[in-house]
Amino acid sequence: MRTIEVSEVTRLVRQLCIDANYYLPADLRQAFVDGQNAEESPLGKTIFGEMIANCDLARENNVPVCQDTGMAIVFAEIGQDVHLTGGSFEDAVTEGVRRGYIDGYLRLSVVGDPLRRENTNDNTPCILYTSVVPGDKVKITVAPKGFGSENMTQMKMFTPAATKEQIVDFIADACIHAGSNPCPPIVIGVGLGGTSDKAAYLAKRALLRPVDQHNADPLYAEMEQQILDKVNASGVGPQGLGGTVTALACAIEPFGTHIAGLPCVVNISCHVTRHAEGEL
Structure with a gap:
């Protein structure tokens, strides 16, 4: 003991x-760089550049x-x-x-x-x-x-008969309809299964996953990519000003559930998906 x-x-x-609040994770900063390279809109590329500069200035000057x-x-x-x-x-x-x-x-x-x-x-x-x-x-x-993104949270209690495609569409639509409110490019956290409260917890926890990693289960990894493709095809773009990169990552966290239910919660995070960890 x-x-x-x-x-x-x-x-x-x-x-x-x-x-x-001062230092963004390295994987997220790299996602900004990759996003700038992938973005087809000149304005979107400029916005990514500002995001990278803002990230670096915060770190250098020890400010939020x-x-x-x-x-x-x-x-x-x-x-x-x-x-x-x-x-x-x-x-x-x-x-x-x-x-x-x-x-x-x-x-x-x-x-x-x-x-x-x-x-x-x-x-x-x-x-x-x-x-x-x-x-x-x-x-x-x-x-x-932050609550610009938190306010965009969506929940749906699917029936067990729901198809994978219907679930993907619900998640993607929630992100697309959020528009500029969550300060895109966004990170998408999804809780699938459990009860309504467990799914909400899983969605929040999913945002801690490194943005360069997909779910280890091929079924959910495929769904994550499908969601990303749909959201990025929407044209919302960086800061909602148009472009080809609206979302940086999608993380689905599944959990066992009741035979009569299939809860799904979408928790959207802004481009500054912040977290820091330590151990005692």
């Missing part, structure tokens, strides 16, 4: 909030890559051989988000109640997902999510 003080959790979450620094989504994998001491794990994560957003001069965008709409002024509460895994380590991933 390994003991970890929750103050270390706070320290790590604080740093990950800052890192995720986007003014909407999002709501903090935190995924924590807690080893079953870890003993956490010194307080509540959830409180430690929340404190880490509070410190990260204030110390990192990140925009504070969270309200404490959905109807009263009063800003908490520290970007809490965050969204925390925990899972217990083998081992004696704690892995934490922080994925800030």
Whole structure:
């Protein structure tokens, strides 16, 4: 049994909030370069160039890559051989988000109640997902999510008789109809199966996959490519101003489901699909 003080959790979450907002993953920056090369619209190519420059300037100057620094989504994998001491794990994560957003001069965008709409002024509460895994380590991933893209989320409860083509069309149409709202080129996360809430979780989790990787299962890898082809043929283009690259990647995460159902959730991310991870 390994003991970890929750103050270390706070320290790590604080740093990950800052890192995720300042430094885009290398695979995503490369996708910008590849997208610029593939884009046929001159304006689209220029937009990709601005995206690359913005990514590099944020890293060089240690500033947020986007003014909407999002709501903090935190995924924590807690080893079953870890003993956490010194307080509540959830409180430690929340404190880490509070410190990260204030110390990192990140925009504070969270309200404490959905109807009263009063800003908490520290970007809490965050969204925390925990899972217990083998081992004696704690892995934490922080994925800030802006709401220009989050508001484009779509869900459909298909019947088991739905065809693969109908599912592909629903996902592609959700992305195409989102238009410029999610700041394309987008990354598409899809949760398929489980229950409605599980599918939503899977869709969000799918956005953590490196953008240069397809699902290991050929069935879902083929669907991902079909969705990409449809979305990129739409002409929405970078920032919705027309072009041939509207989406950079599509990730489908499937899960077992009930014989009477087939939930599908589409969670769209903007071109700055941010996340940072660390381990204790």
